[in-house]
Every structure is written in structure tokens, then in C-alpha cells.
Amino acid sequence: MRPSTEPQPLSAPVDLAPDPIIRFQNVSKNWGSNQVLKSLNFEVAPGEKVSIIGPSGSGKTTILRILMTLETPSEGLVKVDGDTLWDVSPGQKVRETKQMRETRRKIGMVFQQFNLFPHMTAMENIIEAPIHVLGMNKAEAKERAAELLNLVGLGKHMNHTPPQMSGGQQQRVAIARALAMRPKVLLFDEPTSALDPELIGEVLNVIRNLAHTTDMTMLMVTHEMRFAEEISDRVVMFDNGAAVESGPPAQIFKDPQQERTRTFLRAVLQH
Amino acid sequence: MIWDNNFAVSVIPLLLEGLWVTIKITLLGTTLAAALGLFFAILRRLAIPVLSLVVSFFVVFVRGTPLLVQAYCAFFVLPAYGISFDAFTTGVVVIGVNYSAYMAEVYRSGIQGVPKGQWEAATALSLPSVRTWGRIILPQAVRTVVPMLGNYLIQMFKDSAVLSAITVVELMATAQAIGSSSFRYLEPLTLAALLFLAVSYPASRLVNRLERRYAPQH
Amino acid sequence: MSAVIDYAPLLWQGLLTTILVAVLSGALCLVVAFAAGLARLSSHRFISWPAGVFIEVFRGTSLLVQMFWLFFALPFFGIQLHPLTAAVLALGLNEGAYAAEVVRGAIASRAKGQTEACIALGMEPALRLRRIIIPQSIPAMLPPFGNVMVDLLKNTSLVSLVTVADLTFRAQMIRSSTGQTTAIFLTILVLYFVLSYLLTLLTSWLERRFALDRRALAAQRKDSKMMKVGAA
Numbered sequence: 001m002r003p004s005t006e007p008q009p010l011s012a013p014v015d016l017a018p019d020p021i022i023r024f025q026n027v028s029k030n031w032g033s034n035q036v037l038k039s040l041n042f043e044v045a046p047g048e049k050v051s052i053i054g055p056s057g058s059g060k061t062t063i064l065r066i067l068m069t070l071e072t073p074s075e076g077l078v079k080v081d082g083d084t085l086w087d088v089s090p091g092q093k094v095r096e097t098k099q100m101r102e103t104r105r106k107i108g109m110v111f112q113q114f115n116l117f118p119h120m121t122a123m124e125n126i127i128e129a130p131i132h133v134l135g136m137n138k139a140e141a142k143e144r145a146a147e148l149l150n151l152v153g154l155g156k157h158m159n160h161t162p163p164q165m166s167g168g169q170q171q172r173v174a175i176a177r178a179l180a181m182r183p184k185v186l187l188f189d190e191p192t193s194a195l196d197p198e199l200i201g202e203v204l205n206v207i208r209n210l211a212h213t214t215d216m217t218m219l220m221v222t223h224e225m226r227f228a229e230e231i232s233d234r235v236v237m238f239d240n241g242a243a244v245e246s247g248p249p250a251q252i253f254k255d256p257q258q259e260r261t262r263t264f265l266r267a268v269l270q271h
Numbered sequence: 272m273i274w275d276n277n278f279a280v281s282v283i284p285l286l287l288e289g290l291w292v293t294i295k296i297t298l299l300g301t302t303l304a305a306a307l308g309l310f311f312a313i314l315r316r317l318a319i320p321v322l323s324l325v326v327s328f329f330v331v332f333v334r335g336t337p338l339l340v341q342a343y344c345a346f347f348v349l350p351a352y353g354i355s356f357d358a359f360t361t362g363v364v365v366i367g368v369n370y371s372a373y374m375a376e377v378y379r380s381g382i383q384g385v386p387k388g389q390w391e392a393a394t395a396l397s398l399p400s401v402r403t404w405g406r407i408i409l410p411q412a413v414r415t416v417v418p419m420l421g422n423y424l425i426q427m428f429k430d431s432a433v434l435s436a437i438t439v440v441e442l443m444a445t446a447q448a449i450g451s452s453s454f455r456y457l458e459p460l461t462l463a464a465l466l467f468l469a470v471s472y473p474a475s476r477l478v479n480r481l482e483r484r485y486a487p488q489h
Numbered sequence: 490m491s492a493v494i495d496y497a498p499l500l501w502q503g504l505l506t507t508i509l510v511a512v513l514s515g516a517l518c519l520v521v522a523f524a525a526g527l528a529r530l531s532s533h534r535f536i537s538w539p540a541g542v543f544i545e546v547f548r549g550t551s552l553l554v555q556m557f558w559l560f561f562a563l564p565f566f567g568i569q570l571h572p573l574t575a576a577v578l579a580l581g582l583n584e585g586a587y588a589a590e591v592v593r594g595a596i597a598s599r600a601k602g603q604t605e606a607c608i609a610l611g612m613e614p615a616l617r618l619r620r621i622i623i624p625q626s627i628p629a630m631l632p633p634f635g636n637v638m639v640d641l642l643k644n645t646s647l648v649s650l651v652t653v654a655d656l657t658f659r660a661q662m663i664r665s666s667t668g669q670t671t672a673i674f675l676t677i678l679v680l681y682f683v684l685s686y687l688l689t690l691l692t693s694w695l696e697r698r699f700a701l702d703r704r705a706l707a708a709q710r711k712d713s714k715m716m717k718v719g720a721a
């Protein structure tokens with residue numbers, strides 16, 4: 001059990017495994033004088049599906065990017081699956097370490113703008129990293145990629161390149177690409193907000209399917225409140241670089257405790 | 272000693288004179304290129320049956336052949352037909368005409384960059400075409416042309432060394448002359464290189480800054 | 490015109506030399522472009538800084554000065570280069586410095602998201618460059634590379650000034666021995682023009698070949714073929 005001096009995560013799910021797979025401890029991030037994350041403490045249990053909601057600019061993306069090592073925290077400790085990803089004291093200059101590279105292998109990410117490789121087909125996008133990073137042989141990688149493409153409903157599109165596909169299809173390929181690395185944790189940064197409204201559903205279906213059928217840990221920043229309510233074990237409300245409220249979706253959406261959560265939900269659910 | 276400092280210092284005044292000639296060629300040449308290039312660009316745009324085609328071919332041909340050979344043509348061929356200037360004038364004309372072919376392209380894209388609505392508005396106002404070009408189109412086109420003009424100016428500054436081959440006594444020719452008369456090439460050539468660098472490097476920094484300031488605002 | 494016909498073999502020799510110089514220095518130019526361009530992008534200052542100095546020095550001074558320096562000044566350090574070597578070195582390094590900026594620019598302007606996607610997939614920097622970033626940047630590099638190569642081709646004429654017997658050198662020789670200035674120079678102008686034109690054709694062919702959507706088009710053809718088979 002955790003020593004009692006440590007700050008308890010807000011409404012920690014008691015019946016989940018005691019060791020969190022993701023742990024932010026006093027993590028801060030500044031850009032100049034702009035303090036984006038303020039001594040954040042935040043944990044995710046293995047297999048947990050967590051949605052992060054909150055107003056734009058509140059630091060949601062920054063959390064995911066720190067986990068993916070695309071951003072360096074200014075201060076604090078981040079642990080993933082028991083390994084230290086970041087351990088930064090204030091003012092310290094941080095360099096990329098082997099430990100970091102190994103730890104981040106456990107994490108995959110789906111980007112808002114898909115970031116598929118435009119010069120490669122859907123199939124090539126998916127097999128690239130398994131072959132060249134994991135050292136998988138090509139036949140095996142292809143077989144697995146075909147399975148993944150079927151899983152996301154794009155079995156017929158394996159020879160298409162990104163410019164030939166709709167945004168929804170591209171995002172589904174991007175999800176398959178991330179899955180091909182068999183991550184323990186999958187991060188989604190507003191996976192549907194770059195999509196035309198009629199294409200959002202097909203991507204959400206794929207994510208919903210994953211949430212229901214895998215024991216992968218999923219951490220998703222989203223503005224799709226109904227979807228978050230439906231698939232999450234827990235919803236975390238962010239504002240101003242801090243988690244202001246966290247709890248099961250029913251509680252957050254039906255009976256928010258914090259005034260800021262209420263205002264935010266009223267604003268996004270109104271339109 | 273490989274490097275003779277006293278000798279180096281003694282040739283600096285001569286080299287500076289050469290540099291001044293290089294600068295004069297560049298300024299005059301760029302002026303000629305800018306004016307001629309604009310003329311070519313407008314001629315092409317006006318789509319006058321044979322003339323526009325001839326101009327287009329001329330521009331492509333000049334861009335596809337070496338400056339040195341063009342300079343030889345002007346220097347050796349034209350006098351045979353009774354056209355002859357001194358080396359300096361020939362040099363300025365050759366390099367000016369050469370760069371006008373590049374400038375014509377710059378103006379062309381500048382003119383093309385002016386939104387179609389501007390032409391239509393001018394037509395809707397029944398503006399005469401001279402007025403349309405002079406007051407509406409060119410002022411907008413030139414905005415994008417200014418930084419490119421700067422780039423070509425610097426490029427011409429360096430390219431003008433080629434004119435030493437037709438006896439224009441600019442920086443390069445001066446360095447070479449010093450070398451062949453003293454049998455010491457290291458100092459004059461190194462100094463000439465440094466002088467080129469000392470002018471063109473700060474100039475290109477300046478142009479970069481202009482480029483950012485004049486970047487299209489829409 | 491008679492001089493041109495009489496001296497055709499000499500001009501032919503010159504043309505071959507011009508092409509040889511262009512090919513050798515073109516190859517050097519490409520090597521230099523990628524080496525210096527990538528080094529310039531390095532986050533290690535002791536790699537990027539020398540590359541920056543190289544690029545600025547070779548772009549900031551005249552090609553002719555560089556060629557003369559290698560040919561006339563280098564002997565003072567006890568290094569006497571063959572004229573052809575000096576010429577190819579100067580051309581390759583000079584145009585390579587310009588092309589390095591093309592490489593740097595094309596890679597630096599790659600969408601940041603591509604690098605981030607690579608990191609998210611665990612790809613190390615060398616792998617990222619080789620498999621993702623460089624292949625993607627090639628289409629953007631081709632048109633400016635084409636311009637550099639045309640420049641390089643035209644600038645091969647300068648090698649005549651350090652006694653390499655290229656097309657321009659032969660033309661000067663024939664001019665001074667026959668006095669048939671107009672015919673000779675018109676001939677080589679046309680020859681240079683044809684060479685430049687062939688280079689632009691080659692570039693646009695390469696552009697089409699490496700276009701990002703080429704694979705897409707090929708895949709489409711395959712699909713439509715399959716559909717026809719299916720319908721039959």
C-alpha cells in the first residue's frame with residue numbers, strides 16, 4: 001500500500017490493482033512564465049480507461065506528450081509500469097536516456113492530426129515499426145497488419161496511401177499502426193476533433209471496440225462527452241494545469257462536485 | 272612562411288579598388304536586370320502573338336546557357352557586327368541581360384500572385400489598362416518581388432567574377448593580376464575570397480530579414 | 490559554318506569533357522549536399538557549426554574564386570591538384586553548399602507530426618531519417634535540386650579558365666585559330682542549351698516518378714484491375 005503521506009489520487013478506485021501503471025508525481029511544466037502543469041499528481045491503474053476532459057489550454061495534451069516523451073517536464077517524477085520515465089529536479093537539463101527509450105516502448109499514441117506517413121501505404125505504415133524497431137520478420141508483420149486492418153474495418157484498403165483515404169480512414173489506420181507495437185498504454189489526443197462530423201462515428205466505434213475487448217490501458221483526451229461517459233472507467237476534469245475532479249463517469253456527468261466542472265459541462269453540452 | 276603578411280597588406284588597396292568595380296557592376300547590372308525583367312514579364316503577359324513567344328524563348332534560352340559563354344559572345348561576336356563597348360559596359364550589359372531572364376520569372380510569379388479579383392475590380396471600374404497595371408497590379412506584385420531582387424543582387428555580386436574572363440578589371444581579375452605578376456597567388460586569392468564573403472554574408476542576412484518583413488500578409 | 494564542321498571532332502571531345510565534369514561534380518554535389526545538410530540539422534553544436542561555416546563560406550564567395558584558389562593557391566601548401574580535380578572539387582563543393590541548404594530546408598520543413606509519430610513508434614533518429622523523413626523530403630527537394638544541377642552544368646564552362654579542355658575551352662581554341670567567332674559560339678550556346686533542357690526533362694521525370702501520390706495511383710490501377718476481374 002502507498003504510504004499515507006503521499007497525496008491520494010482523487011477518488012482512487014479502491015478495488016483496482018494497487019500499483020498504478022502510470023504515475024505523475026508533482027509534475028510541473030512551464031513555458032517561460034506560463035505554468036501549464038502545476039505540481040500535478042495523477043495515477044492510472046493497469047487496464048483502466050480514463051478520459052480527460054477540460055477547457056482548451058488546460059494542459060491535457062501536455063500530459064500525453066510528456067508520457068510520450070515529446071515534451072520534457074520542468075520538474076517531477078513520472079513512472080510507467082514501474083520504470084522511471086522522467087525524474088527531473090527544477091532547472092535540471094535532461095537528456096534522452098536508454099531507460100527512457102525502453103520505457104516509452106510500452107506506450108503508443110494516436111494523434112489529433114493522424115500523422116500517418118504519406119509516402120507509404122496503409123500496410124507499410126503499420127509494418128514499418130514492427131519490422132525496424134521490434135525486428136519482426138516481414139511476413140509475420142504483414143499478417144498481423146492485415147488482422148489489425150480488418151479489426152479497424154479497413155481490410156480492403158491496405159494498398160491505399162493516406163492522400164487516398166478519408167480522415168476517418170486515416171485515423172483508423174493510425175490506430176492500427178499504434179496497436180501493431182502492442183503497447184501496454186495507448187494515448188489518444190482528441191482523436192476525432194480533426195474529422196468531419198460524419199466521419200467521427202467510425203473512429204469512435206473502433207475505440208469503443210478496443211475499450212470493451214482489450215485490457216490495454218487507455219488514456220484519452222476528448223471533447224466527445226457522451227462517448228467518454230460510455231466507455232470510461234473514470235473521467236478526469238482538468239482546468240488550469242490541475243486535475244480538479246476525478247470520478248466514475250456517472251458521477252462526473254450527472255453530479256459534478258466542483259463548480260468549474262459544472263460550468264464546463266454546461267458550456268460543452270449546450271450547443 | 273606560407274602566408275606573407277606584408278605582401279598581403281600591400282595588395283589590399285588594389286583589391287579594394289577591384290571590389291568597388293565589382294560593386295558598381297552589381298548595382299548597375301541589377302538595375303538593368305530589374306527594368307528589363309519587368310519589361311519582359313509584361314510583354315509575356317500581354318500575349319502579343321509572335322512577340323510574347325519570342326520573349327519567352329529568349330528568357331528560356333538565356334537561362335539555359337552559361338554566363339561565361341554569353342559574355343564571350345558579347346565580347347567577341349558583337350564587335351564583328353560593329354557593336355562594341357568597353358569591357359566594363361559590355362560586362363554590365365551581359366550580366367544585366369542574363370539576370371533579367373531570372374527577374375522576368377520573379378515578376379511573372381509576382382503578377383500571377385495578384386488575386387484575380389483585383390483585375391476584375393479594375394475592369395468593373397473601367398480603369399484603363401495602363402492605370403490597372405501601374406496603380407493596381409504592379410504595386411502589389413512588386414511587394415513579393417523585393418526580397419527576391421535582393422537575393423539576385425547578392426548572386427550577381429558573386430557571379431560578376433566571371434566577367435574577369437572578358438578583361439573587366441573587377442575584384443577577381445585584380446587578384447589574378449596581382450598573382451601572376453608577383454607569382455604569389457595565395458594572398459590575393461584568399462583576400463579576394465574574404466572580401467566577397469565580407470560583403471555577401473551580411474547582405475544575405477539583411478535580405479533574409481527583408482524576406483520575413485515582406486512576406487505576403489494574406 | 491565550315492569551322493564548326495572541320496572542328497566537329499574537337500567540339501565533340503569538349504562536349505564529352507563537359508559532360509564528364511558535370512557528372513563527377515554532380516555526384517560530389519549530392520554527397521556534399523546530404524552530408525552538410527544533415528550535419529547542419531544536428532543538435533550537436535560541434536557537428537552543425539562546422540557544416541554551417543562550410544555552407545556560408547562556399548555560398549558567400551564566388552565559384553570562380555574557389556576554383557582559382559584550389560588551382561593556384563593550394564600549391565603554396567604543397568598540394569598541386571590536377572586541373573580536372575580542382576575544377577570538379579570546386580564545382581562539387583560550391584553547388585553542394587547550395588544543395589545542402591535545399592536538403593536542410595526540405596527536411597526542416599517536414600511536418601513536426603511525422604517525427605512525433607516516429608518517436609511514438611519507438612523509431613530511433615537514424616531510422617527516422619532513413620525510412621521516413623528523407624524519403625518524404627525527396628519530392629520537395631527535386632525541383633530545387635534540378636535548378637542546382639542546371640546551374641552546375643552551366644558553371645562547368647568556368648573550368649575552361651583553369652585549363653580543363655571542355656566545350657568552352659575548345660570553342661575558344663577554335664575561335665583563336667579560325668576567327669570564325671559567330672558560328673562557333675552559336676554552336677556551343679545551342680549545345681549548352683540542349684544539355685540544360687535535357688536536365689530539366691530528367692528532373693521533371695524524376696519528380697513524376699517520386700511524387701508522393703505515385704504509389705497511390707499505382708495502387709488505384711491495381712484495384713480497378715481487380716474490380717474488373719471481379720465483375721467478369
Ligand SMILES: Nc1ncnc2c1ncn2[C@@H]1O[C@H](COP(=O)(O)OP(=O)(O)O)[C@@H](O)[C@H]1O
Nearest residue numbers: 031034036054055056057058059060061062063
Ligand atoms: N510548444 C509550446 N510553447 C509554448 N506554450 C505552449 C506550447 N505547447 C503548449 N503550450 C501552452 O500550454 C498550455 C496547455 O496546452 P495544451 O496541453 O495543449 O492544452 P489542451 O490540450 O488542454 O488544450 C496552453 O496555454 C498552450 O498555450
Ligand SMILES: [Mg+2]
Nearest residue numbers: 060061062190
Ligand atoms: Mg490539446
